[in-house]
Amino acid sequence: MQNNNETLIRVEDLKVHFPIYRGVIRRQVGSVKAVDGVSFSIKKGETLGLVGESGCGKTTTGRAIVQLYKPTAGHIYFEDTDLISLKEEPMRLMRQEIQMIFQDPYASLNPRMTVRDIVAEPLLAFGLATGKEIDARVKELMNLVRLDPDFIHRFPHEFSGGQRQRIGIARALALNPAFIVCDEPISALDVSIQAQIVNLFEDLQKELNLTYLFIAHDLSMVRHISDRVAVMYLGIIVELADRNEIYNNPLHPYTKALLSAIPVPDPDHYRKHSRIIMEGDVPSPANPPSGCRFRTRCPLADQECEKGRPEFREVLPGHFVECFKVELPTRSKEVLTEENTL
Amino acid sequence: MTSEILNVQGLETQFNTPEGVVHAVNGVDFKLNEGETLGIVGESGCGKSVSMLSILRLIQQPPGKIVAGNAMFKGQDLLQMSNDDIRRVRGGQISMIFQDPMTSLNPVMTIGKQLAEPLMLHLGFSQEQARNRSIELLEQVGIPRAADRLKDYPHQYSGGMRQRVMIAMALSCAPQILIADEPTTALDVTIQAQIVDLVIRLREEVGMAIIWITHDLGVVASIAHRVNVMYGGFVIEEALIDELYRRPSHPYTVGLLGSLPQIQAEGRKRLYSIDGMPPMLYKKPHSCPFAPRCKWVIEKCRMENPPLLPIEEGHRAACWVNIEDGSVRDAE
Numbered sequence: 302m303q304n305n306n307e308t309l310i311r312v313e314d315l316k317v318h319f320p321i322y323r324g325v326i327r328r329q330v331g332s333v334k335a336v337d338g339v340s341f342s343i344k345k346g347e348t349l350g351l352v353g354e355s356g357c358g359k360t361t362t363g364r365a366i367v368q369l370y371k372p373t374a375g376h377i378y379f380e381d382t383d384l385i386s387l388k389e390e391p392m393r394l395m396r397q398e399i400q401m402i403f404q405d406p407y408a409s410l411n412p413r414m415t416v417r418d419i420v421a422e423p424l425l426a427f428g429l430a431t432g433k434e435i436d437a438r439v440k441e442l443m444n445l446v447r448l449d450p451d452f453i454h455r456f457p458h459e460f461s462g463g464q465r466q467r468i469g470i471a472r473a474l475a476l477n478p479a480f481i482v483c484d485e486p487i488s489a490l491d492v493s494i495q496a497q498i499v500n501l502f503e504d505l506q507k508e509l510n511l512t513y514l515f516i517a518h519d520l521s522m523v524r525h526i527s528d529r530v531a532v533m534y535l536g537i538i539v540e541l542a543d544r545n546e547i548y549n550n551p552l553h554p555y556t557k558a559l560l561s562a563i564p565v566p567d568p569d570h571y572r573k574h575s576r577i578i579m580e581g582d583v584p585s586p587a588n589p590p591s592g593c594r595f596r597t598r599c600p601l602a603d604q605e606c607e608k609g610r611p612e613f614r615e616v617l618p619g620h621f622v623e624c625f626k627v628e629l630p631t632r633s634k635e636v637l638t639e640e641n642t643l
Numbered sequence: 644m645t646s647e648i649l650n651v652q653g654l655e656t657q658f659n660t661p662e663g664v665v666h667a668v669n670g671v672d673f674k675l676n677e678g679e680t681l682g683i684v685g686e687s688g689c690g691k692s693v694s695m696l697s698i699l700r701l702i703q704q705p706p707g708k709i710v711a712g713n714a715m716f717k718g719q720d721l722l723q724m725s726n727d728d729i730r731r732v733r734g735g736q737i738s739m740i741f742q743d744p745m746t747s748l749n750p751v752m753t754i755g756k757q758l759a760e761p762l763m764l765h766l767g768f769s770q771e772q773a774r775n776r777s778i779e780l781l782e783q784v785g786i787p788r789a790a791d792r793l794k795d796y797p798h799q800y801s802g803g804m805r806q807r808v809m810i811a812m813a814l815s816c817a818p819q820i821l822i823a824d825e826p827t828t829a830l831d832v833t834i835q836a837q838i839v840d841l842v843i844r845l846r847e848e849v850g851m852a853i854i855w856i857t858h859d860l861g862v863v864a865s866i867a868h869r870v871n872v873m874y875g876g877f878v879i880e881e882a883l884i885d886e887l888y889r890r891p892s893h894p895y896t897v898g899l900l901g902s903l904p905q906i907q908a909e910g911r912k913r914l915y916s917i918d919g920m921p922p923m924l925y926k927k928p929h930s931c932p933f934a935p936r937c938k939w940v941i942e943k944c945r946m947e948n949p950p951l952l953p954i955e956e957g958h959r960a961a962c963w964v965n966i967e968d969g970s971v972r973d974a975e
Contacts, residue, residue, distance in 0.1 A: 354831035354832070354833060354834075355802075355831055461920050463920060464920075491686040491687055491858065491921070492686060492858055492859075492860075492899055492902055492903070493686060493898060493899060493902050493916065493917040493921075494920065495902065496901075496902035496903075496914040496915065496916035496917070497916040497917075497918075499904075499914055500913060500914055500916055503913070518831060518832065520832065521861075521903065521904045521905070522904055524904065525904035525914065558833060559832065559833060561836075562832040562833045562835065562836035563832060563861070564832075564835070564859055564860075564861025564862040564864070564865060565861050565864065565865075566860040566861045566864050566888065566900060566903055567864055567888055568864045568865075568884045568885050568888055569885070569888075570864070571864065571865045576836055576840070578836055578837055578840050579833045579836075579837070582801045582803060582804070582834070
């Protein structure tokens with residue numbers, strides 16, 4: 302897909318299935334196919350946005366990369382190491398490179414620990430600092446995330462949501478990771494605070510050359526922060542492309558519907574554009590539709606779509622889509638390349 | 644012009660907490676016309692929900708207390724009514740839907756029973772009539788196989804369907820005003836679009852006035868006729884929908900709009916961010932509540948809290964500074 306030596310993370314055909322047990326003897330009667338064959342790669346210093354509705358498997362994908370869930374199948378490469386094949390101790394050491402920031406800044410910090418203890422915990426776990434160095438490093442990290450180092454001995458409840466998220470970011474940065482999975486880091490925050498945190502993410506990426514997997518359901522924020530965007534639906538990636546390409550030229554009918562549902566802060570927009578209103582809800586991932594997963598809600602679906610899963614193919618340079626019905630746009634290639642260089 | 648259906652003046656609500664008195668709403672005035680949709684926009688803690696709950700007297704007293712103000716609904720003050728009278732208004736003439744449809748539905752009661760309850764209570768329907776009307780209502784909000792699904796419990800419905808049930812319940816007694824408190828915040832964007840679309844359709848069919856509380860300036864642009872922006876327990880800007888986006892005149896509104904990423908934007912501009920965070924309301928502010936975060940702040944802002952000052956017809960902002968040319972405004 303990309304030049305291998307600059308690829309940091311490569312995910313190949315990742316599957317995460319959760320078993321369903323029923324009855325007195327807890328027999329397995331089925332499985333929830335939360336992630337069902339996902340492949341992508343992320344280059345060094347790049348931000349890949351992962352979007353989709355709740356239950357589409359975006360969080361499970363993120364957690365599987367950090368090995369918080371054991372994948373059912375597939376490979377996750379960090380540089381050239383397959384994380385799945387690693388034993389416990391080598392994986393533990395590998396976690397220095399791969400960190401995670403969680404959605405809920407209220408639930409992801411231990412209320413009985415001070416900021417110092419929270420941020421110092423990873424340092425202690427890896428023996429990276431002792432004695433006075435610890436406080437110095439914690440204060441340095443607090444400065445990095447624009448928190449006042451004087452607050453080092455405070456508890457999480459003394460901070461606002463945005464400040465708590467900064468503590469979570471400081472903790473993730475403590476080990477100098479190369480790659481961070483950001484799992485909806487701004488969803489729980491107020492609008493004016495969201496912008497502060499997104500700007501912080503961008504500054505840190507420049508300062509520390511970080512690579513992000515940015516998981517979110519807010520498509521406009523994802524467009525802002527990402528270099529490339531992957532759209533998930535029912536456990537699979539249906540479309541993946543450069544950020545401007547996917548918003549200007551969405552090819553999958555699901556991406557089109559999703560983009561059209563984004564609220565736009567402009568009353569005039571609603572007079573000029575009619576929205577695509579998708580019918581119904583997302584089907585259950587325990588029993589996904591046969592063939593194309595989107596066909597039950599797709600306006601273009603016909604018999605062809607029942608036959609089998611469409612191939613995830615590259616229809617334009619760097620633009621991947623999983624759909625039988627993709628019509629290439631009438632716009633010429635020149636227009637596309639011109640837009641991309643802007 | 645259509646006639647006025649609700650007129651709220653000088654509403655003040657406080658809460659007694661162990662840390663002190665929280666001044667949640669500090670003198671809110673607004674009007675609602677028949678058939679009109681008023682958007683109320685603000686971040687958490689700005690007083691948008693508390694002011695609406697106060698009007699319906701749904702805040703717990705104590706610790707809450709409505710300190711001042713009146714809310715005239717069809718010639719009667721909602722804040723002075725007897726408990727029996729306000730109970731007849733709530734759910735009947737004024738109904739409300741909430742953010743989280745799971746916690747606002749009773750988990751151990753079937754959807755059918757919950758839908759029938761207001762019909763039997765407010766309209767005196769028999770059980771049979773209520774059941775038939777419930778089926779009609781579910782069909783109206785787009786629930787397939789409505790008759791079968793009356794027997795289901797809330798957990799058997801998806802989030803979007805639960806919110807549809809809430810809307811069906813709120814509309815069951817043909818209210819004149821529907822208060823919607825962040826009804827789409829807990830939902831996915833595609834479901835949010837479905838719900839907004841549904842409310843717009845029902846608004847035309849039923850003809851009720853709507854107060855739509857939200858923190859999302861995008862959603863409000865799709866549904867409201869007029870918008871009030873709230874901050875620190877005050878309305879700090881009010882305008883017709885087009886004026887607000889064309890000519891935001893309070894620095895906070897400007898900041899909120901600027902902090903949204905533009906979906907149409909090609910390049911990557913740094914997001915405008917408002918520094919600091921919303922105020923704690925332990926003291927009733929005597930200066931502008933936004934002054935500590937404001938780029939345009941002048942000495943006067945720290946001395947005197949600006950009232951709503953006219954910008955143009957139907958558009959007022961509570962700011963001493965004319966942010967278009969930097970001149971200082973005076974109170975009339």
